[in-house]
Amino acid sequence: MAISKLELPQGVSAHEFKNPAQLAEGQALAVAKQLSEAIEAQGTATLVVSGGRSPVAFFQHLAKQPLDWTNVVISLADERWVPVEHADSNAGLLKRYLLQGPAAKAQFLSLYSASANLEEAAEQADRLLSELPVIDVLVLGMGDDGHTASLFPNSPNLAEALKADGIRRCWPMMAPTVPRQRLTMSRALLASAKHKILSISGQSKLTTLDAALAGDDVAAMPIRAFLQPTLEIYWCP
Numbered sequence: 001m002a003i004s005k006l007e008l009p010q011g012v013s014a015h016e017f018k019n020p021a022q023l024a025e026g027q028a029l030a031v032a033k034q035l036s037e038a039i040e041a042q043g044t045a046t047l048v049v050s051g052g053r054s055p056v057a058f059f060q061h062l063a064k065q066p067l068d069w070t071n072v073v074i075s076l077a078d079e080r081w082v083p084v085e086h087a088d089s090n091a092g093l094l095k096r097y098l099l100q101g102p103a104a105k106a107q108f109l110s111l112y113s114a115s116a117n118l119e120e121a122a123e124q125a126d127r128l129l130s131e132l133p134v135i136d137v138l139v140l141g142m143g144d145d146g147h148t149a150s151l152f153p154n155s156p157n158l159a160e161a162l163k164a165d166g167i168r169r170c171w172p173m174m175a176p177t178v179p180r181q182r183l184t185m186s187r188a189l190l191a192s193a194k195h196k197i198l199s200i201s202g203q204s205k206l207t208t209l210d211a212a213l214a215g216d217d218v219a220a221m222p223i224r225a226f227l228q229p230t231l232e233i234y235w236c237p
């Protein structure tokens with residue numbers, strides 16, 4: 001199956017690439033263009049990215065783009081509640097692959113804090129995110145269960161975190177796999193981004209997307225909250 005075979009809602013578009021390397025490069029060029037347009041228009045640009053396994057090549061390409069990185073603010077759609085030195089830390093992933101060379105000059109807002117417990121860490125991240133400027137570019141990933149960011153089906157707090165008009169910016173969440181303790185930006189904050197990208201590769205993610213498009217229970221597949229205008233899907237087999 002190819003993404004062109006899916007019937008996407010109006011305002012949702014697809015960019016298809018031959019392989020993960022080409023997707024990473026194409027996506028990095030597009031994101032860099034959106035960030036530089038934001039800098040030109042308003043002096044600064046804000047980028048929110050996802051972690052997980054697949055974004056490494058995208059981060060490496062993006063870090064090489066000639067951008068005025070001192071005027072870029074970067075944060076994460078979600079984080080595992082582990083210190084930056086931990087192998088599962090999304091902040092650690094960013095430090096290794098995106099905040100390198102000239103891109104190291106970007107300002108990074110971390111969701112993680114060594115608070116007494118996950119709830120307090122989420123409250124602290126929520127306060128910190130009040131300083132986050134309007135998100136210019138958001139890059140989401142998607143799991144095979146239809147989660148995006150750390151909005152996991154069946155997690156405590158999911159209903160609140162998925163409220164379209166929710167005021168809170170960050171929620172504590174529980175993932176089905178370790179590390180289970182997560183921090184996620186809320187649907188409302190993520191959805192406020194000016195440019196929204198969903199980056200997925202492989203047939204199984206396309207099958208998940210197909211299933212998500214076929215229903216409307218957002219709690220069952222939280223990615224459904226973002227399958228509406230406007231979203232650009234970057235995909236390769």
Ligand SMILES: O=C(O)[C@H](O)[C@@H](O)[C@H](O)[C@H](O)COP(=O)(O)O
Nearest residue numbers: 050051052053054141142143149
């Ligand atoms: O920190 C994380 O794990 C994420 O932000 C998560 O939402 C991720 O984007 C998906 O699980 C897809 O991950 P992959 O792209 O690595 O499959």
